[in-house]
Amino acid sequence: MSGPDETVTVYVPRDSAARSVGADEVAEGVAATAAGRPIRVVRTGSRGMLWLEPLVEVATAAGRIAYGPVAPEDVEELVAAGMLDGAEHRLRLGPVEDIDWLRDQTRVTFARVGVVDPLSAEDYTAHGGMAGLRRALSLTPEEVVAEVTESGLRGRGGAGFPAGIKWKTVQQAESALKFVCCNADEGDSGTFADRMLMEGDPFTLIEGMTIAAWAAGAQEGYIYIRSEYPDAVATLRTAIEIAYTRGWLGRNILGSELSFDLFVRVGGGAYICGEETSMLESLEGKRGMVRAKPPIPALEGLFGKPTVVNNVLTLGSVPMILADGAEAFARHGVGRSRGTQVFQLGGNVARGGIVETAFGITLGELVEGYGGGTRSGRPVRTVQVGGPLGAYLPTSRFDLPMDYEAFAAANAMVGHGGVVVFDDTVDMAGQARFAMEFCAAESCGKCTPCRIGAVRGVEVIDRIVAGEDRPANLKLLNDLCDLMTEGSLCAMGGLTPMPVKSALAHFPGDFGTTTEEQR
Amino acid sequence: MTSLPTRSLEDQVRSIVAEHRDKRGALLPILHAVMEDLGYVDPAVIPILADELNLSRADVHGVVTFYHDFRQTLPGRRTVRICRAEACQAVGAAKLADQAQARLGVTFGETTEDGAVTLEQVFCLGNCAIGPSVQVDDRLYGRVSPQQLDRLLDVNA
Ligand SMILES: Cc1cc2nc3c(=O)[nH]c(=O)nc-3n(C[C@H](O)[C@H](O)[C@H](O)COP(=O)(O)O)c2cc1C
Ligand code: SF4
Ligand code: FES
Numbered sequence: 001m002s003g004p005d006e007t008v009t010v011y012v013p014r015d016s017a018a019r020s021v022g023a024d025e026v027a028e029g030v031a032a033t034a035a036g037r038p039i040r041v042v043r044t045g046s047r048g049m050l051w052l053e054p055l056v057e058v059a060t061a062a063g064r065i066a067y068g069p070v071a072p073e074d075v076e077e078l079v080a081a082g083m084l085d086g087a088e089h090r091l092r093l094g095p096v097e098d099i100d101w102l103r104d105q106t107r108v109t110f111a112r113v114g115v116v117d118p119l120s121a122e123d124y125t126a127h128g129g130m131a132g133l134r135r136a137l138s139l140t141p142e143e144v145v146a147e148v149t150e151s152g153l154r155g156r157g158g159a160g161f162p163a164g165i166k167w168k169t170v171q172q173a174e175s176a177l178k179f180v181c182c183n184a185d186e187g188d189s190g191t192f193a194d195r196m197l198m199e200g201d202p203f204t205l206i207e208g209m210t211i212a213a214w215a216a217g218a219q220e221g222y223i224y225i226r227s228e229y230p231d232a233v234a235t236l237r238t239a240i241e242i243a244y245t246r247g248w249l250g251r252n253i254l255g256s257e258l259s260f261d262l263f264v265r266v267g268g269g270a271y272i273c274g275e276e277t278s279m280l281e282s283l284e285g286k287r288g289m290v291r292a293k294p295p296i297p298a299l300e301g302l303f304g305k306p307t308v309v310n311n312v313l314t315l316g317s318v319p320m321i322l323a324d325g326a327e328a329f330a331r332h333g334v335g336r337s338r339g340t341q342v343f344q345l346g347g348n349v350a351r352g353g354i355v356e357t358a359f360g361i362t363l364g365e366l367v368e369g370y371g372g373g374t375r376s377g378r379p380v381r382t383v384q385v386g387g388p389l390g391a392y393l394p395t396s397r398f399d400l401p402m403d404y405e406a407f408a409a410a411n412a413m414v415g416h417g418g419v420v421v422f423d424d425t426v427d428m429a430g431q432a433r434f435a436m437e438f439c440a441a442e443s444c445g446k447c448t449p450c451r452i453g454a455v456r457g458v459e460v461i462d463r464i465v466a467g468e469d470r471p472a473n474l475k476l477l478n479d480l481c482d483l484m485t486e487g488s489l490c491a492m493g494g495l496t497p498m499p500v501k502s503a504l505a506h507f508p509g510d511f512g513t514t515t516e517e518q519r
Numbered sequence: 520m521t522s523l524p525t526r527s528l529e530d531q532v533r534s535i536v537a538e539h540r541d542k543r544g545a546l547l548p549i550l551h552a553v554m555e556d557l558g559y560v561d562p563a564v565i566p567i568l569a570d571e572l573n574l575s576r577a578d579v580h581g582v583v584t585f586y587h588d589f590r591q592t593l594p595g596r597r598t599v600r601i602c603r604a605e606a607c608q609a610v611g612a613a614k615l616a617d618q619a620q621a622r623l624g625v626t627f628g629e630t631t632e633d634g635a636v637t638l639e640q641v642f643c644l645g646n647c648a649i650g651p652s653v654q655v656d657d658r659l660y661g662r663v664s665p666q667q668l669d670r671l672l673d674v675n676a
Contacts, residue, residue, distance in 0.1 A: 016645070016646070016659050017645075017646050017648070017649060017659075017661060019659065020646050020649065020652065020659040020660050020661035020662075021649060021660075021661045021662055050648040050649050051648065051649065053649065186645060187642070187643065188643070189604030189605040189606050189607075189642065189643040189647060190604075190605060190606045190643075190647045191643075191645070191647070192645040192646065192647055192648070195645040220543075227551075227588050228641060228643065228644050228645065228654075229645060230657045231659075263542075265544070265547065265548065266547070266548075266551055267586075267588075268547060268550075268585070268586025268587065268588045268589060269586055269587035269588040269641075270585065270586050270587060271642065282544075282547065283543075283544050283547075284543075284544040285544035285545055285546035285547050285582070286544075286546075286582060287581050287582055287585035288585060288586075303543065344647070344648070345648060346606040346647030346648045346650070347605065347606040347607075347608075347609035347610065347647065347650075348609040348610050349648065352647070352648025352649065353648050375610065376610075384605055388604070388605060388642075418606075418647070420605050420606045420609060420647065421609060422609045423609070426609065431605070431608075434605070434608070438642065442642075
């Protein structure tokens with residue numbers, strides 16, 4: 001244990017979720033209260049145990065000792081009780097890495113988040129950063145693509161498309177100018193992992209994009225971040241500046257022949273701009289109207305040039321794959337869902353946050369095990385998995401393993417890994433109505449089934465709930481859903497029926513109907 | 520209120536454009552900079568941008584109206600955004616939404632008569648594990664109770 005004269009290091013997150021419940025005030029309080037005792041407060045990302053935020057960690061001979069949730073008004077008492085020496089207190093949680101919630105996870109993409117100072121290049125390299133890029137630069141671009149393909153890495157943005165195949169298409173396209181674009185629009189309710197990685201370990205994303213640039217032969221990269229994330233925008237902009245001064249970006253990166261420039265662009269508050277072609281239109285300075293495919297962005301993407309488009313977590317997983325090898329990544333997971341997935345537990349959940357674990361964990365293990373049921377203490381009634389376009393599932397489906405194929409077979413989707421928990425006070429007709437309302441509000445307007453269908457959908461659900469000619473209106477709703485599924489250009493209109501139909505199938509009573517009546 | 524002669528709107532907009540014009544797809548960064556400097560995209564800005572960027576007015580107008588962020592009227596001194604997406608719905612966002620509208624006497628998208636607060640809705644702030652979430656200007660708040668919302672809406676605070 002450190003004596004009274006030795007500098008004590010205290011870690012307090014700067015993650016915006018932690019700040020939203022007082023982490024800044026706690027950090028200031030710790031610095032002020034410790035007057036007399038030499039102290040260093042390091043602002044880290046969050047460990048992802050969000051119900052414990054603000055979580056304070058103190059460096060001791062026995063490791064980093066955690067206290068939480070620490071309210072600003074607790075600080076004085078904690079310091080008086082000997083927190084700076086890791087002493088007992090009702091808020092003491094013990095060595096942070098021994099907290100079973102965290103210990104039982106497999107942190108790969110999130111390995112450094114909450115551990116390091118996100119804007120310290122020294123911390124980054126001391127914790128294994130840049131090893132992936134160094135190895136990539138010692139390989140040919142073809143070898144890098146092969147490594148990513150072998151790892152089995154699939155897109156974490158929702159569609160689950162194999163990353164290696166996309167990269168290969170861009171690599172083989174002939175063009176003097178190619179781009180790498182990172183989709184950081186993260187519009188799905190219940191998801192926050194992209195934000196936390198960008199705020200907690202921005203160099204990982206920069207390194208991943210640089211590896212992608214080497215593999216695909218790209219010269220420029222863009223990170224498209226939603227405007228709702230001002231802290232992530234600021235963190236990445238600063239991290240990019242630091243990366244340039246280190247020779248991690250710019251000309252002849254790490255002394256190699258690779259030159260790559262990276263820029264942050266901010267979205268405009270439109271959900272549809274998370275769809276990749278809409279995002280590309282937006283990056284070009286236009287309305288975010290979805291493009292018809294083909295051509296695919298890999299061949300004709302940003303400004304018509306071959307473009308890699310990947311999600312933050314996809315690109316953020318690449319440095320580890322290159323550093324440790326495809327094998328190390330593929331060892332995790334089940335079937336065709338390889339590696340770890342960063343699940344996000346939100347909504348009415350007792351222990352919400354980031355659960356990074358191998359694919360294959362069941363929905364029930366996530367919600368009841370990690371999540372600890374609802375925050376309200378009432379029974380769980382449903383969970384929505386995969387964002388606003390994902391299905392509502394009843395607790396009878398808690399046996400479902402979290403993997404792309406098993407979810408697809410259950411008329412659901414894993415999507416970006418968000419799991420939103422609702423207790424028994426939820427009105428499922430209201431949730432179905434909201435799904436249609438959201439689609440009507442956020443549709444890009446290009447195709448009729450989505451633009452008009454969603455507006456009609458709201459009206460029809462209102463009539464069903466009001467009890468107006470229920471059998472006819474239920475049939476109408478079903479037809480409308482089919483029309484949207486089949487006739488929409490993109491998944492906004494195409495998947496909005498998923499939450500609607502799943503709510504109706506599993507909770508007919510909330511619509512004033514029975515399963516029989518729906519037939 | 521008298522004030523020192525200020526630069527004309529036109530000068531201001533042209534210098535914003537000058538700063539960003541070399542960027543690829545410059546219109547969005549320019550519109551964000553206009554929002555930052557002026558607080559909103561005054562309709563008078565549209566022809567200036569069209570002229571500077573060699574676009575039609577209709578094109579610029581189309582972009583401005585497509586995105587929720589680019590408002591065309593002056594906002595209040597403080598903008599309060601209430602998250603109304605699913606994860607926050609699950610922990611009482613609807614009640615906060617009603618409370619905010621009742622207390623301020625405005626609906627979403629409106630500004631109080633005294634120009635103090637603009638109330639907006641937002642769909643997810645990335646704080647879904649510890650909602651309900653509210654954003655005041657660029658500052659995020661989590662686990663917002665009705666009492667805390669009252670404090671956030673209190674313009675004298
Ligand atoms: C309506 C809609 C919204 C989407 N939103 C996002 C998003 O916020 N972030 C994201 O990475 N992908 C989103 N996607 C998926 C992207 O279109 C695309 O598949 C993804 O960016 C590809 O990257 P990946 O292969 O690494 O997942 C969305 C798709 C649709 C149809
Ligand atoms: S489905 Fe909806 S969002 Fe997608 S292209 Fe059609 S109108 Fe646009
Ligand atoms: S749903 Fe409200 S913060 Fe995500």
